[in-house]
Amino acid sequence: MSEFKLIPNEENEAATARLLETGAKVGADAYQFRVKNQTPHCKFGEQGICCRICSMGPCRITPKAPRGICGCDAHGIVGRNFLRFVAGGAATHSDHGRAICETLYHASPDGAYHVKDPDKLIRIAKEWGVETEGKDIYDLAHEIAYLALGEYGKVFGVQNWLSRAEAHTQELWKKADIEPRAIDREVSCSLHMTHMGNSSLPEALIRQSLRTGLADGWGGSMAGTEFSDVMFGTPKPIDTTANLGVMNAENVNIVVHGHDPSLSELVCDYAEDPEMIALAKEQGAKGITVSGVCCTSNEVAMRRGIPMAGNFLQQENVVLTGACEAIVVDVQCIFPALGPLSKCFHTKFITTSPICRMPDSDYIEFSVGTAAEKAKQIVKTAVLNFKNRKPELVHIPQLKSKATVGYSLEAIKKQLDTVTNSQVDETGTLKPLVDCITSGVIRGAVAMVGCNNPKVRPDSAHIGLMKKLIANDILIVASGCSAQAAARVGLMDKAAKDLCGDGLKRVCELADIPPVLHMGSCVDISRMMVLVSDLAKDAGCHVSQLPVVGCAPEWMSEKAVSIGNYVVATGIDTFLGVVPQVSGSDQVTNLLTGGIRDWVEAAYTFEPDIDKLGDEMIERIEEKRTALGI
Ligand code: XCC
Ligand code: SF4
Numbered sequence: 111m112s113e114f115k116l117i118p119n120e121e122n123e124a125a126t127a128r129l130l131e132t133g134a135k136v137g138a139d140a141y142q143f144r145v146k147n148q149t150p151h152c153k154f155g156e157q158g159i160c161c162r163i164c165s166m167g168p169c170r171i172t173p174k175a176p177r178g179i180c181g182c183d184a185h186g187i188v189g190r191n192f193l194r195f196v197a198g199g200a201a202t203h204s205d206h207g208r209a210i211c212e213t214l215y216h217a218s219p220d221g222a223y224h225v226k227d228p229d230k231l232i233r234i235a236k237e238w239g240v241e242t243e244g245k246d247i248y249d250l251a252h253e254i255a256y257l258a259l260g261e262y263g264k265v266f267g268v269q270n271w272l273s274r275a276e277a278h279t280q281e282l283w284k285k286a287d288i289e290p291r292a293i294d295r296e297v298s299c300s301l302h303m304t305h306m307g308n309s310s311l312p313e314a315l316i317r318q319s320l321r322t323g324l325a326d327g328w329g330g331s332m333a334g335t336e337f338s339d340v341m342f343g344t345p346k347p348i349d350t351t352a353n354l355g356v357m358n359a360e361n362v363n364i365v366v367h368g369h370d371p372s373l374s375e376l377v378c379d380y381a382e383d384p385e386m387i388a389l390a391k392e393q394g395a396k397g398i399t400v401s402g403v404c405c406t407s408n409e410v411a412m413r414r415g416i417p418m419a420g421n422f423l424q425q426e427n428v429v430l431t432g433a434c435e436a437i438v439v440d441v442q443c444i445f446p447a448l449g450p451l452s453k454c455f456h457t458k459f460i461t462t463s464p465i466c467r468m469p470d471s472d473y474i475e476f477s478v479g480t481a482a483e484k485a486k487q488i489v490k491t492a493v494l495n496f497k498n499r500k501p502e503l504v505h506i507p508q509l510k511s512k513a514t515v516g517y518s519l520e521a522i523k524k525q526l527d528t529v530t531n532s533q534v535d536e537t538g539t540l541k542p543l544v545d546c547i548t549s550g551v552i553r554g555a556v557a558m559v560g561c562n563n564p565k566v567r568p569d570s571a572h573i574g575l576m577k578k579l580i581a582n583d584i585l586i587v588a589s590g591c592s593a594q595a596a597a598r599v600g601l602m603d604k605a606a607k608d609l610c611g612d613g614l615k616r617v618c619e620l621a622d623i624p625p626v627l628h629m630g631s632c633v634d635i636s637r638m639m640v641l642v643s644d645l646a647k648d649a650g651c652h653v654s655q656l657p658v659v660g661c662a663p664e665w666m667s668e669k670a671v672s673i674g675n676y677v678v679a680t681g682i683d684t685f686l687g688v689v690p691q692v693s694g695s696d697q698v699t700n701l702l703t704g705g706i707r708d709w710v711e712a713a714y715t716f717e718p719d720i721d722k723l724g725d726e727m728i729e730r731i732e733e734k735r736t737a738l739g740i
Contacts, residue, residue, distance in 0.1 A: 186310025199672030204330020323675025554657030
């Protein structure tokens, strides 16, 4: 019998309830209350049949009014709304990627940003046909960063990194005419296509949705991942802890939240500065604890072992502990609620990016040139705020799990090598994994990704599905808030092997890995794309034939749909537990759940019943195995 126990969801929920009691004492609002005020949601919005892209409208489709004033029907309206949703997500990820490229462009040996993984930079340069011999590594970094920035607006041609895909995938993209051109062009073209009086043909709108998604996954997000690795180091397995109990009542608590590691990396650096620690002690604290929320947390966890306080729907909870001196944010997934909420406590809500300005925050603008000085100012602000803490409001739930994180593709290959003792080149091989899948020791793999969403009991779908899948010998790779959901209950503890079927358990023991592999933040789903492409190459089949599926059971953001589109377009069936706002058009729904299979050999499944969703994924994996004859 297994001794290992996960933290039950009930305990997490009880912790949240207790935090809301503190909130009630100080008159704090919380998303749980706002959800009540917002339900039931607008039916037109839910089905995607409200159009407000011109001022003859807004127009809403009903049985009595089947067309908008311009004559657009439900299919056109739903398709356009969907494409705009994807464009929003692709723009967001890709702009994050662009910021990373800009930071790399300014990296210097005596500045705040360095080249920590020169080998990776050289690998990319060779991939892009850039001469590396005899070049200073920083000159090379600037040259590559400049070229990478050029990918956003390249005049002709398609994204450089498409060549990483398996050959058949590349052919499919070409045939379907969905190879992404310049990243900005695809976003811009999507807005153009959806302007009043342009496309209303679902097929054209969905094709562009896939193309825009691909510009994200194989363009902007990949740049975010690759160049973050170059500057901050390619992740390797590292131990950390997760859940709200990582905050320390005796220390100054700084919580980093958002997505761009350029900020959080430096905040972490200064929090370790002896001068800052001495200052914290002067204020009566024992030290400084930095922990993270959302993808920024994933970034610093996998590179530095910084503990993970929680995911998206935990962001208010960290303030409600009463022990958060500062919540420092950069971009994306930040509740505007943090402003008013922080005012109920001593917490400083520090915004740092011109992209993300919010009322009731202290704005300390962060830029490449001033990064070091601003990071120091931020840490100091937090430390000096310790004395303003109200002890009677402090309550940190004592929930904490162990986690091993940091499974970049490079790290996975290396880990597999240790199992087989094979001598491989610098980029490694996935052959041992192929063998495990072929023999059936592992039945397949699921990429668990995406947010949590109050429409689903928070994290219950992520955790429930992961438990079910690993028990069925299906390996999980996870990223984003899904990864954090896993970490905070213990699924990234190596001991969680006890919850696996016999085959997967044995692989976990041999390879010394947890059954749920943390592959990083949401831009790092680009790592998963290269993983499946390499897996297909090593297995000698197409991506769409692999017993591998993708799943976002609790997603909420535009970015998540952009991700879904590039995952599907890469040939991986994708399962969503929250239905996108397309149900108002059977034509669009049928395309997404079936029709696009003709183009990319994969499609979506929408299934809000999480048990069924899990069964369907297992079924699909087994179907793929049967088709391969394994
Ligand atoms: Fe945001 Fe990336 Fe979603 Fe989490 S998973 S809520 S998008 S932080 Ni990306
Ligand atoms: Fe209405 Fe057409 Fe304008 Fe949309 S584009 S708001 S459907 S008139």
